[in-house]
Amino acid sequence: MTLRWFCFGGFRVANDRRELDLGSIRPRSRTLLRYLAAAAGPVHREQIIDALWPEMATGTAVNSLHVAVSTLRTFLEPGIARGASQYIVRDGPTYRLVTGAHLDVAAFGEAYRAGRRAADRAEAIRWFQAVLQIYTGDLLPEDGPADWVVPERSRYRTQAADAAAMLAELELEAGHPVAAARAARRALDLDDHHDAGWRLLIAAQVHGGDRAAAERTRRQYESMLRTLGVPFTSVLNPALRVA
Secondary structure: OOOEEEOEOOOEEEOOOOEOOHHHOOHHHHHHHHHHHHHOOOEEHHHHHHHHOOOOOHHHHHHHHHHHHHHHHHHHOOOOOOOOOOOEEEEOOEEEEOOOOOEHHHHHHHHHHHHHOOOOHHHHHHHHHHHHHHOOOOEOHHHOOOOOOHHHHHHHHHHHHHHHHHHHHHHHHOOOHHHHHHHHHHHHHHOOOOHHHHHHHHHHHHHOOOHHHHHHHHHHHHHHHHHOOOOOOOOOOHHHOOO
16 A cells, blocks of 8 residues: 655645545654654654653653554554554664655655756756645644744745745746746745745746736835835846836
């Protein structure tokens, strides 16, 4: 059975037929599953304990981790023999969730890196489009402001906004102002202070012939800069100014 793992926009696990019902698992075990999925690689036992059981004595926390791992293995692979799990693997003091090529955060990272190192514009456009298709929302929103998830959530959101801006620039260079404007808006939806997103949206609107929209965007950009205490004078490339 192939499982697909989704961390963006809400945690989900699906097999070839349906999403798995995670409601039967105890909350702390579900959190461990999300933690391992978001890590997208091996995690040391001490890191897991610090993140999920910081209030417990070490011995009690280790026991809780073992119980949670056993619960997850039983849920994912009913009837599995001890030590035979193919999904949650232990290697000494580290644990790893084995997802193959079916984890969205891993696919996001691969597409983002491929887009940045792409050999030509068309290839870069395809990769950045893939990044934005994969990024369906914030990382694990159900975990709220948990210390272990906030930095990674911010990193992925920043990378998604940057990918959208880079896509907008590439589309503009390719002579596709409508697609460029759409990508620039996505960058601003993700980060309304994204400077390149504002500039590229104005440029796309100018090159698309919609100067009224470009002027509205310019005014919104100017207002945003004022809230940050940044002077608007000469902030735009002259080629992007709205006549």
